[in-house]
Amino acid sequence: MEIENYFSNRATVRDYSDREVSNEVINGILEKAMRAPTCGNMQLYSVVVTRDNTNKEKLAALHFNQPAATGSNLILTICADFNRFSRWCELSEASPCYSNFHSFIMAATDAIIYAQQIVTIAELEGLATCYLGTVNYTAKEISDLFLLPELVVPVASLSIGYPTDAPPVKTERLPLEAIVHLEHYRKDSDKEIKSLFKTKEEWPDNKRFVKENDKKTLAQVFTDIRYPLKTNETVSQTFINLLQEKGFI
Amino acid sequence: MEIENYFSNRATVRDYSDREVSNEVINGILEKAMRAPTCGNMQLYSVVVTRDNTNKEKLAALHFNQPAATGSNLILTICADFNRFSRWCELSEASPCYSNFHSFIMAATDAIIYAQQIVTIAELEGLATCYLGTVNYTAKEISDLFLLPELVVPVASLSIGYPTDAPPVKTERLPLEAIVHLEHYRKDSDKEIKSLFKTKEEWPDNKRFVKENDKKTLAQVFTDIRYPLKTNETVSQTFINLLQEKGFI
Numbered sequence: 001m002e003i004e005n006y007f008s009n010r011a012t013v014r015d016y017s018d019r020e021v022s023n024e025v026i027n028g029i030l031e032k033a034m035r036a037p038t039c040g041n042m043q044l045y046s047v048v049v050t051r052d053n054t055n056k057e058k059l060a061a062l063h064f065n066q067p068a069a070t071g072s073n074l075i076l077t078i079c080a081d082f083n084r085f086s087r088w089c090e091l092s093e094a095s096p097c098y099s100n101f102h103s104f105i106m107a108a109t110d111a112i113i114y115a116q117q118i119v120t121i122a123e124l125e126g127l128a129t130c131y132l133g134t135v136n137y138t139a140k141e142i143s144d145l146f147l148l149p150e151l152v153v154p155v156a157s158l159s160i161g162y163p164t165d166a167p168p169v170k171t172e173r174l175p176l177e178a179i180v181h182l183e184h185y186r187k188d189s190d191k192e193i194k195s196l197f198k199t200k201e202e203w204p205d206n207k208r209f210v211k212e213n214d215k216k217t218l219a220q221v222f223t224d225i226r227y228p229l230k231t232n233e234t235v236s237q238t239f240i241n242l243l244q245e246k247g248f249i
Numbered sequence: 250m251e252i253e254n255y256f257s258n259r260a261t262v263r264d265y266s267d268r269e270v271s272n273e274v275i276n277g278i279l280e281k282a283m284r285a286p287t288c289g290n291m292q293l294y295s296v297v298v299t300r301d302n303t304n305k306e307k308l309a310a311l312h313f314n315q316p317a318a319t320g321s322n323l324i325l326t327i328c329a330d331f332n333r334f335s336r337w338c339e340l341s342e343a344s345p346c347y348s349n350f351h352s353f354i355m356a357a358t359d360a361i362i363y364a365q366q367i368v369t370i371a372e373l374e375g376l377a378t379c380y381l382g383t384v385n386y387t388a389k390e391i392s393d394l395f396l397l398p399e400l401v402v403p404v405a406s407l408s409i410g411y412p413t414d415a416p417p418v419k420t421e422r423l424p425l426e427a428i429v430h431l432e433h434y435r436k437d438s439d440k441e442i443k444s445l446f447k448t449k450e451e452w453p454d455n456k457r458f459v460k461e462n463d464k465k466t467l468a469q470v471f472t473d474i475r476y477p478l479k480t481n482e483t484v485s486q487t488f489i490n491l492l493q494e495k496g497f498i
Binding site for chain 1: 295299340
């Protein structure tokens with residue numbers, strides 16, 4: 001794929017053909033992605049590859065059976081992992097000291113950089129990928145399914161496959177000035193904030209969501225339905241509990 | 250740059266030439282990177298661009314004046330940002346409900362995906378980039394310098410510039426089997442763990458670090474000098490305090 005067009009036009013694909021991603025292809029991607037930047041060259045990540053049908057069904061259920069999970073033959077779960085490094089320390093007359101929140105942040109950052117490197121390499125090789133944000137919602141159950149040990153926590157899930165012929169749906173983005181702040185964080189006026197979200201509010205799909213959900217504004221679709229308070233608070237607590245169980249806090 | 254070679258060979262460059270990265274170039278990169286995957290298309294990130302000499306000196310000091318910070322004309326600080334989205338909710342008859350840990354994880358994930366997309370696009374365009382891991386150590390001071398509001402926390406810093414002619418130093422990586430687990434997390438034996446880290450231990454630069462620091466093993470360089478207990482615990486607490494100050498916990 002041509003680089004310039006790829007970055008300017010990429011869109012997430014949630015429909016996969018039946019064609020399997022071979023071990024050779026996926027291992028090639030995972031190997032190349034290891035050259036991504038990593039904190040102190042510690043490589044504080046692991047990836048669990050799910051291919052087996054029974055496991056795939058269990059895992060898809062933990063991703064609420066969303067089509068991007070059920071429709072893919074291959075799911076990668078990328079974990080923040082300070083276990084391997086700590087074990088090496090123990091075996092090397094060194095006292096590992098990574099049972100703390102900062103170490104989780106280091107490892108989670110490493111893992112997400114690695115996940116995004118996988119996405120870019122895979123998509124440039126003609127594969128389609130989709131992050132399953134549900135990984136945070138059921139991180140405890142996913143952790144149990146994979147028998148994750150101490151200091152290992154899932155932080156990103158990717159379904160991967162060959163795309164169907166259907167064109168990817170390109171969604172809208174905020175204007176660049178929404179994101180970029182020069183020297184200091186700019187305090188936008190209410191009017192400016194409204195203006196930054198104008199394209200989003202007027203995007204046909206988003207207008208449809210408002211109507212279908214019988215809401216007054218698009219923001220209500222997010223606060224009342226997609227990412228509501230009760231869910232956010234429950235997930236916060238279960239994720240904090242998992243960080244405690246795995247020894248990061 | 251040729252894609253295939255890029256991903257297999259990339260290495261972090263910490264030496265920059267004096268040539269400035271123009272606004273046009275950096276804005277082009279930041280704009281293209283916005284097509285990276287983002288949670289619910291919320292784009293929960295912002296980037297603070299530091300170019301002004303006085304600010305750059307202050308920021309470099311917060312990165313412990315490491316050469317990758319002092320030697321660059323441009324530093325990007327990528328922040329997890331639920332402020333913009335929450336303000337839009339408030340202005341749209343919706344009650345934002347993102348003052349919780351799960352929302353921090355969503356926003357931090359978004360921000361790191363965006364940061365890594367910037368790295369890939371910039372490097373493919375011939376620029377050099379370096380993550381400054383120190384962003385977590387001084388996140389509170391960086392936050393104050395940038396006047397970051399509620400629900401905005403820095404999670405990744407990148408220095409960016411044109412590379413000098415010096416070849417990048419390619420560091421070693423673990424073998425792929427260290428990272429990849431099939432279906433479940435594999436419990437490696439002590440012998441297997443030692444074997445996975447053999448190349449790392451025998452890498453000439455790493456042997457030199459052991460000697461220079463008067464340590465017995467490479468692991469001790471990490472536990473006693475680079476990422477020691479006291480620092481990890483202090484940074485954990487200050488980062489947790491910042492998440493509280495910014496309303497995420």
